[in-house]
Amino acid sequence: MSDSPVAEAIGLRKVFRNAHARSETVAVADVSFSIAEGESLAIVGESGSGKTTIARMLIGLERATEGTIHICGREYGTGHIRTSERRRRGRELQIVFQDPYTSLDPHQRVGSCIAEVVRQHFGCDGATCAARVAELLDQVGLQSEHAQVRPHKLSGGQRQRVAIARALAARPRVLILDEAVAALDVSVQAQVLNLLADIRETTSISYLFISHDLAVVRQVSDRALVLHRGTVVESGPTAAILDHPSHEYTRKLRAAVPSRAWTPEQTQAVVTAEHTG
Amino acid sequence: MDTSIAPTAARTGAPLSLAGRLFASLGKAGLIALVVILVVAFAAAAAPWIAPYDPQAIDLGNVFAAPSAQHLLGTDGLGRDLLSRLIWGSRTTFIGPLLVILMSTVVGSALGIASAWVGGVVDGAIARVLDVMFALPGIVFALVAVAVYGAGLTTAVIGLAIAYTPYVARVVRGAALRERNLPYIAACSVQGFSALRICVRHLLPNLRTLITVQAVASLGFAVVELAAISFLGLGVQPPTPDWGVSVATGLQASLQGHPAEALYAGTVIVVMVAAFNVMGDSLSARAGASRR
Amino acid sequence: MTVLDVRDLRLMIGSGAATLTIIDGISFSIERGEALGLVGESGCGKSMTARSIIGLPPPNARVAGEIDFEGRDILRMGSRELRAYRASQVAMIFQDPRAHTNPVHTIGDFLTEAQCEIGGVTRAAARRRAIELLADVGIPDGEQRLALYPHQLSGGLLQRVMIASALAADPALLLADEPTTALDVTTQAEVMAILTRLRRERDLALLFITHNLELAAATCDRTAVMYAGGLVEVQRSAALHDAPLHPYTSGLLCARPSIDHADRRLVVIPGRPVSAFETGPGCSFAPRCAYAEERCRSEKPTRTAVGAASVACHRAAELQGSLPIGSVEAAS
Numbered sequence: 001m002s003d004s005p006v007a008e009a010i011g012l013r014k015v016f017r018n019a020h021a022r023s024e025t026v027a028v029a030d031v032s033f034s035i036a037e038g039e040s041l042a043i044v045g046e047s048g049s050g051k052t053t054i055a056r057m058l059i060g061l062e063r064a065t066e067g068t069i070h071i072c073g074r075e076y077g078t079g080h081i082r083t084s085e086r087r088r089r090g091r092e093l094q095i096v097f098q099d100p101y102t103s104l105d106p107h108q109r110v111g112s113c114i115a116e117v118v119r120q121h122f123g124c125d126g127a128t129c130a131a132r133v134a135e136l137l138d139q140v141g142l143q144s145e146h147a148q149v150r151p152h153k154l155s156g157g158q159r160q161r162v163a164i165a166r167a168l169a170a171r172p173r174v175l176i177l178d179e180a181v182a183a184l185d186v187s188v189q190a191q192v193l194n195l196l197a198d199i200r201e202t203t204s205i206s207y208l209f210i211s212h213d214l215a216v217v218r219q220v221s222d223r224a225l226v227l228h229r230g231t232v233v234e235s236g237p238t239a240a241i242l243d244h245p246s247h248e249y250t251r252k253l254r255a256a257v258p259s260r261a262w263t264p265e266q267t268q269a270v271v272t273a274e275h276t277g
Numbered sequence: 278m279d280t281s282i283a284p285t286a287a288r289t290g291a292p293l294s295l296a297g298r299l300f301a302s303l304g305k306a307g308l309i310a311l312v313v314i315l316v317v318a319f320a321a322a323a324a325p326w327i328a329p330y331d332p333q334a335i336d337l338g339n340v341f342a343a344p345s346a347q348h349l350l351g352t353d354g355l356g357r358d359l360l361s362r363l364i365w366g367s368r369t370t371f372i373g374p375l376l377v378i379l380m381s382t383v384v385g386s387a388l389g390i391a392s393a394w395v396g397g398v399v400d401g402a403i404a405r406v407l408d409v410m411f412a413l414p415g416i417v418f419a420l421v422a423v424a425v426y427g428a429g430l431t432t433a434v435i436g437l438a439i440a441y442t443p444y445v446a447r448v449v450r451g452a453a454l455r456e457r458n459l460p461y462i463a464a465c466s467v468q469g470f471s472a473l474r475i476c477v478r479h480l481l482p483n484l485r486t487l488i489t490v491q492a493v494a495s496l497g498f499a500v501v502e503l504a505a506i507s508f509l510g511l512g513v514q515p516p517t518p519d520w521g522v523s524v525a526t527g528l529q530a531s532l533q534g535h536p537a538e539a540l541y542a543g544t545v546i547v548v549m550v551a552a553f554n555v556m557g558d559s560l561s562a563r564a565g566a567s568r569r
Numbered sequence: 570m571t572v573l574d575v576r577d578l579r580l581m582i583g584s585g586a587a588t589l590t591i592i593d594g595i596s597f598s599i600e601r602g603e604a605l606g607l608v609g610e611s612g613c614g615k616s617m618t619a620r621s622i623i624g625l626p627p628p629n630a631r632v633a634g635e636i637d638f639e640g641r642d643i644l645r646m647g648s649r650e651l652r653a654y655r656a657s658q659v660a661m662i663f664q665d666p667r668a669h670t671n672p673v674h675t676i677g678d679f680l681t682e683a684q685c686e687i688g689g690v691t692r693a694a695a696r697r698r699a700i701e702l703l704a705d706v707g708i709p710d711g712e713q714r715l716a717l718y719p720h721q722l723s724g725g726l727l728q729r730v731m732i733a734s735a736l737a738a739d740p741a742l743l744l745a746d747e748p749t750t751a752l753d754v755t756t757q758a759e760v761m762a763i764l765t766r767l768r769r770e771r772d773l774a775l776l777f778i779t780h781n782l783e784l785a786a787a788t789c790d791r792t793a794v795m796y797a798g799g800l801v802e803v804q805r806s807a808a809l810h811d812a813p814l815h816p817y818t819s820g821l822l823c824a825r826p827s828i829d830h831a832d833r834r835l836v837v838i839p840g841r842p843v844s845a846f847e848t849g850p851g852c853s854f855a856p857r858c859a860y861a862e863e864r865c866r867s868e869k870p871t872r873t874a875v876g877a878a879s880v881a882c883h884r885a886a887e888l889q890g891s892l893p894i895g896s897v898e899a900a901s
Contacts, residue, residue, distance in 0.1 A: 046753035047724075059467055087469025095467060103460040107482040116478075120468050155841050156611070163464075170468065185610035185842055186780060190824035190835040197834060212754065219826035219835065242828060256758040257828055258784040260810050264761035 004073055005034035006206050007058075007093070007174045012067035014053050014230075027053045029230040031067075035174065040200065040207040042221035042238060044214065044253070050230040051210045055178045058208070059095050060086065072173050091121055094167035098179035100159035104151040110137075110162050111147025117169040136165040141195055157188035161195065168199070176208045181216060193219055214257050218242055226250050307559030310552040317549060321367040330358040332365040332518040341535045353538045354530050363541055366518040370549065373434050373512075374499035380438035382492045385445025390476050390484070392446070393453035404450070407443040415440035415502050423511045433512040437502055445491060452487050456480055494557025497550040504546050520546050571637075572741050572774040573622065574598040578634040580617050580626060589846040591617050593798035593853075594634070596872070599742070604768060604775040606785025606806065608821075609795035612844035615778045618795075619744045622776070623661050624651045639741065656683070660735035664747040666727040670719040677715030680734055702733035706763050725756035729763060736767060742774045750779065761788050782821050786810040794818045797853035798845025804878035812890055814880040816858045819892035827895060836893070852883070860884055 014028040028050040035041045045051040056062035058069055060081050069076040072092045081089075097103040105113060114133045118124065124132070134144050140161040151159055160180060167175055177196070181189045193216065199205060211217050217224055217238060224241050226234040226249065234247040245251045258264075303311060320327065329349070336356030344351045350359040392403040415437050422436030423429075456462060457480065465475045506512035507521030515522050520542045527539025580592040592614040599605045609615045617626070624643050626632050636643040638658065646654065663669050670679055680702060681695035690698070696715065703711035706729040719727055728748060735743060745764070749757035765788060768775050777789050785792045786806040793803040794817060802815040813819045820838040840857040852858070855865040864883050872881040875889060882888070 046755060061463055061466070083469055083471050085469075086466065090468045095464070097460040097464070099460060103464060105461045105465075105479050105483070108479070116470075117468055120470065157841055166464070186782070186821055187610060187824045187838040188841055190826070190837045193826065194834045194837060214754075215826040215828040218828055219831050239831070252755060254828075256755045258757075258761075258781065258787045259828070260783065260786055260807070262783075262787045264758045264765060264788065 005070075006037045006039075006072055007035040007208065008070040009033055009054070009058070010068050010070075012054060012057060012069070013065045014050070014057060014062065015065045026230055028057070028064075031225075031227070031230070031232055033225055033232075033235070035206045035208060037173070038200065038204045038206060039223070040209055040221045042209045042211060042217040042224040043227055044211060044217050044224055045227035046212055046253075048229065049227040051227050052178055054227075055095065055176050055208070055210055058176060059093060060089065087120065090117075090170045090172070092172055093174045093176065094170055094172040095176040095178060096160070096163045096167050096180040098182055100156040100163065100183060103163050104159055104166075106151055109148055109150055110142075110154075113162065114147075114166050114169050117166055121170045132169070136169055139168065139199070140165045141191070155188070157184050157192060160184060160192055164192075164195070164199075168205075172205065174206045174208060176210070178210045179212070180209075182211065182213065189216070196220060214242060214254065226253070303556070303563070304559045306555050307563075310555035310559070313548060313552040314556065317367050317545075317552075318371060320364050321371045324365045324368060328358075328361040328364040330361040332357060332362045333516055334358070341530070341537075350541060351537050353526065354533075354535070359538055359541060362518040362523060362538075363520070363545060366520045366523060366542070367545075369430060369507075369513050369517065369519040370500060370504070370546075373430055373503045374496050376434050377437045377441060377499045377503065378492050378496050380435075381441035381445050381495075382488060384438075385442040386449045386481075386484070386488055388442070389446040389449030389451075390453045390480055393450045393457055394472060394476055394480070400450075403446075407446055410440070410443040411447075413440065415498075416505060419502070419506050420509075420511065423506075428511045428514060430507075430513050433503060433506045437499060437506075441495060441499070444495070445488070448491055449484060449488060452484050453480060456483055490557060490561045493553060493560055497553030497557065500546065500549050500553065570601045571598050572601050572639060573776070574635075574637040575618075575622070576635040576637070578618065578621060578636060579632070580614070580621055581631045581633075582627065582629055584629075584631075589844075591630075591798055591845055592621070593845040595795070595798075595800045597793055597800060597803060599774045599776060601741070601774055602768065602772040603791070604765075604777055604789040606789035606792040607776060607778045607795060608780065608782050608785045608792055610780055610821075610842035612797070612842055612847075613795045614798040614845060615795050616746055619661065619746050619776065619778055622742075623659055623744055624655060657738040658740055659742045659744065660738065660740040661744040661746065662728070662731045662735050662748050664750050666724065666731045667719060669731065670727065672719055674718075675715060676717050676719070676722070676730055679719075679730070680715070680737065683734070684737060698737065699733075702737055703730070705736070705767065706730070706733045707759070708733075723756075725752050725760060728752065728756075728760055732760070732763060732767070736771070736773075739771070740773070742776070743768075744776045744778070746778045747780070748777075749784070750781075757784075764788075782810070782818075782825065794821070797843050797848050799853060799881060800872060801854065801882070802878065802880045803872070804880075808878065811894070813892050813894060814875055814878055814885055814889060815854075815882050816860050816888070816892060817854050819894060820857075820859075822894040852881075860888060 010032045012028055012031045016025045016027055018025065031054060033041060043051045043054060053062060057064045060076070063078045071089070076089065111133050114136055115129050118129050118132050133147060137144060137146060142158065142161055146154070146158070151162070154162065181192050184192060196207070197220070200207065209217065209221050221238045223236060224238040225232050226241065226247065228249045234241055234245065234250045241250060242254060245254055334357060336352065339352055339356040340354055342348055342352040348358050348360065350363065353359055353362065388403065392400045418440035419433050419436030422432050426432045462475060462479060465479055503512055504521030504524065507519050508525045510525065513519035513522050515526065523542035524539050527542055531539050575598065576596050577594045578592055578596070579590070579594050582589045582591055595618065597605065607615050607618065620626050621632050622636055622643065624646070632644055634644070638654065643654065677696065677699060680699035681692060684690045684695040684698060685692060699715060700711035703714060708714055708726065708729060722730065749760050752760060764775070767773065777785060779785050786809065789806050791803060792806045792809045793800050794815065795801070796817050802809065802813065802818050804814065809818060810822070813822060823836040824838060826832070826835060838857050843853070845853070851866040851868055852861070852870050855861040858865065862884065868883070870881045870883045872879045875885050
């Protein structure tokens with residue numbers, strides 16, 4: 001549509017205050033990025049890197065301590081978000097979570113789950129709604145019979161497809177995938193990655209793909225940010241970062257990925273620094 | 278493409294419908310308990326037709342009669358047929374506790390869910406209020422109510438219902454807090470659903486199992502406590518037949534060498550309470566096994 | 570010298586009409602000092618295999634076949650013998666160390682308890698040994714660490730403590746059930762390095778269960794691929810990675826994206842991974858196999874030798890050397 005980015009974050013910062021220890025943890029420190037229409041940006045990091053916190057800040061589940069977020073040209077304030085504003089945001093930004101076993105309401109049938117979202121954003125009647133649900137199920141590779149079942153009858157891969165269908169039901173411009181394939185078997189992961197590629201090709205949706213898996217990131221994203229302890233250590237086209245990493249952390253990350261000729265190297269005793277909060 | 282719908286056996290369990298759960302997975306003990314409860318419920322409902330005599334019919338020529346063909350369980354100190362009094366007494370034994378549980382469950386669940394949803398200061402304040410209410414045992418509450426508003430089943434029921442509410446609220450709040458933090462609830466927030474809608478359409482159905490199990494188990498307690506209140510003369514008033522009242526009047530008769538009334542009434546109370554407890558146990562065992 | 574010899578292991582859950590087969594007759598062996606990777610997806614039965622070997626199948630499971638540990642059949646051991654076996658001959662580490670440590674006990678308690686209880690060692694001696702063990706797994710200041718609680722350690726550190734505890738009794742066989750799946754990739758590298766070094770130092774036999782074929786290929790001498798309760802291929806890891814013999818192995822290799830290039834689309838195996846009880850007659854992989862023939866659908870293949878490897882596929886001989894391992898543009 002236009003040249004302006006469909007998603008933009010500037011100077012994002014999140015500080016958690018630990019009341020008991022009276023200390024602070026800086027989860028995210030000065031992270032900025034932008035996503036163009038139809039583009040797929042990956043945020044790569046290990047645990048504690050702050051990548052999930054960034055996703056939560058964008059989607060409004062966490063308040064940013066500092067920084068601005070613009071989605072579809074609109075600023076997303078970080079104060080209390082009213083329900084009507086949330087509904088509006090749902091049309092622009094959606095999310096698929098990591099765990100397929102807790103991201104769907106166990107009591108709700110798949111069709112009803114998706115229909116609820118369609119009605120929320122488009123307020124259509126029964127027949128139109130049902131048609132749209134069938135269309136979405138087809139788009140994610142499920143059959144119409146699946147609309148009548150509850151999540152417990154579905155496999156992990158199928159549940160993630162439902163989660164994707166639910167997210168797409170709102171016709172968002174940007175989709176955040178927070179480790180969305182990490183919990184899936186290898187063969188199923190491949191199917192879902194292909195599905196995501198198909199969706200991006202047929203719509204002009206943009207992805208913010210959060211992952212720790214470098215191979216998946218290579219497959220699914222155009223550009224990437226490497227996050228270490230809350231700061232961006234490297235950013236650029238995914239291929240360039242992975243083939244010629246310029247930052248030491250990226251190199252270390254790349255070197256740790258198992259492959260045919262890989263042998264694990266005993267790194268320095270980083271043990272002294274390793275306490276969890 | 279992944280098109281098959283996985284057979285249920287391969288997947289982790291899930292919440293069945295209410296009926297499905299109750300009738301399909303109670304286990305032997307639970308089923309026996311259910312039968313007992315249903316028998317008593319039937320007796321309560323069909324009392325006018327199955328009780329051989331009017332429970333209030335006094336026959337002073339036939340007091341403390343031993344069991345016979347005319348009076349299967351004998352008679353009490355006023356010649357009233359014990360079997361008929363037992364059958365009719367099952368009514369208040371059912372209605373009272375049912376009302377207590379109904380009221381406390383509805384109010385307690387609403388309180389628990391709302392508290393968990395709003396969180397923060399409000400949740401903290403509600404939790405403290407509940408803590409205070411815990412300090413007073415149910416019977417004490419009911420006695421206070423009776424002292425203020427006079428004896429009677431209604432007052433006892435309301436007093437007890439208030440006393441039970443914090444138990445329900447605490448359990449529901451704990452479970453609601455856990456569910457509330459799961460991604461599927463976050464996914465609803467993201468869509469911009471109202472808090473009420475999320476709580477009623479998404480949170481509540483997933484707590485239904487827990488609430489039901491809690492309610493069934495509590496019925497047993499309510500039976501005992503209401504019987505106790507009636508025993509003390511502060512609940513159901515004689516001559517209305519009620520098991521708790523029967524224990525009280527039967528107690529005096531026991532001292533005169535006629536323990537029958539107290540024994541029968543006491544036994545059925547124990548059986549009812551045990552049945553509810555066993556049902557509650559088997560429901561919770563099955564529910565625990567099939568969660569997700 | 571063969572430490573473990575599994576012969577036609579079967580595991581069924583439930584009874585009567587509701588019996589579900591989880592493991593459908595698998596056979597393999599592990600030599601002293603060897604690492605065998607057991608790779609498979611959800612529902613294939615790999616975790617149950619480990620539990621059978623350590624003698625802790627689920628309560629309602631029936632186990633058949635033979636599991637020979639240094640000549641003795643575990644499935645026929647009495648409970649006393651089994652306890653002794655578990656105490657000092659075999660050890661197991663799991664995916665989630667936090668679920669297997671008591672949060673109210675310190676690391677020191679965790680490491681010394683077994684020694685004192687079973688080994689009859691004094692507390693002081695047990696503590697010294699614990700500090701040695703921690704040093705062995707790359708935790709130098711063991712003295713201070715003994716006083717810490719599990720929640721004060723990161724996942725990687727805790728997993729190292731688990732390894733230390735597992736090796737305390739000097740077992741001959743270590744079973745590792747997805748020990749690095751929940752760890753960051755850099756932590757995973759460290760933990761794998763420790764495992765490899767300890768294995769070499771102590772001539773330890775290792776059964777390494779994972780869903781990550783590359784990890785198994787890189788760290789284990791041989792790799793066994795499991796599908797729907799059966800072993801479809803067992804080969805030397807390097808050879809398996811370069812020239813898989815079974816279509817499923819090939820499918821797994823192709824399905825995995827490469828870190829070196831992006832494919833337009835990944836080559837997928839249609840359908841989803843199934844368990845043993847969900848399969849029909851014939852080869853369990855036939856419904857999803859691109860190379861399946863009539864014979865595959867009606868007749869179940871047995872695992873037969875093909876050179877130094879073994880594979881359960883009717884068409885193994887003719888497919889040998891031609892199964893893909895990546896996309897068409899595959900190049901390093």
